[in-house]
Amino acid sequence: MTRQDLSVSVTEIGINTVIKENSDFSLKSIPILNCNGSVDSVCYTCTIPAFPGKFDVSKAMLLKVPKGPLFAKLKNGFPVTLEDGTIIRPEQVLGPKDVSKAVIIVCKIPPFEGDTPDNNSNLLDSLVNNVLWEM
Numbered sequence: 001m002t003r004q005d006l007s008v009s010v011t012e013i014g015i016n017t018v019i020k021e022n023s024d025f026s027l028k029s030i031p032i033l034n035c036n037g038s039v040d041s042v043c044y045t046c047t048i049p050a051f052p053g054k055f056d057v058s059k060a061m062l063l064k065v066p067k068g069p070l071f072a073k074l075k076n077g078f079p080v081t082l083e084d085g086t087i088i089r090p091e092q093v094l095g096p097k098d099v100s101k102a103v104i105i106v107c108k109i110p111p112f113e114g115d116t117p118d119n120n121s122n123l124l125d126s127l128v129n130n131v132l133w134e135m
Contacts, residue, residue: 017029019044023049024048025046025047025048025049026045026046026047026049027044027045027046028044028045028047029042029043029044030042030043030044030045031043032106040108041106041107041108042106042107043104043105043106043107044104044105044106044107045102045103045104045105046102046103046105047100047101047102048100048101048102049100050097050098050099050100051097051098052075052076052077052090052094052097052098053094053095053096053097053098054094054095055071055074055075055093055094055095056093056094056095057071059092059093060074060088060093063086063088063092063093064082064086065080065082065088065093066082070082070088074088074090074093074094075090075094077090077094078090
């Protein structure tokens with residue numbers, strides 16, 4: 001079976017690099033250091049941002065927002081101004097944001113000559129406590 005609609009591109013990346021980022025997702029590489037301070041693994045993260053909460057029609061109606069284009073603007077995160085001058089903000093009619101999601105792939109770099117198992121024992125600790133997660 002062949003797939004003619006599938007395209008693949010290969011790009012060499014550095015460590016600690018934003019590979020691709022747009023409004024739909026963020027793909028990054030993060031180095032993982034061993035106990036000697038050298039990189040022995042790379043973590044790739046693909047993060048999907050949190051989505052706005054569900055639009056609450058009853059809240060919008062209570063605030064006297066007319067059905068139609070103003071509903072759509074609020075649902076898409078934009079404030080609207082009613083005919084009487086009242087400004088309605090999206091957070092007044094949207095539920096809580098959906099939690100952002102992430103996929104993490106850890107790739108172990110092949111050991112160098114002279115590496116010992118002790119050098120790699122802090123892999124999980126280094127991954128979990130990596131300061132780059134705070135960025």
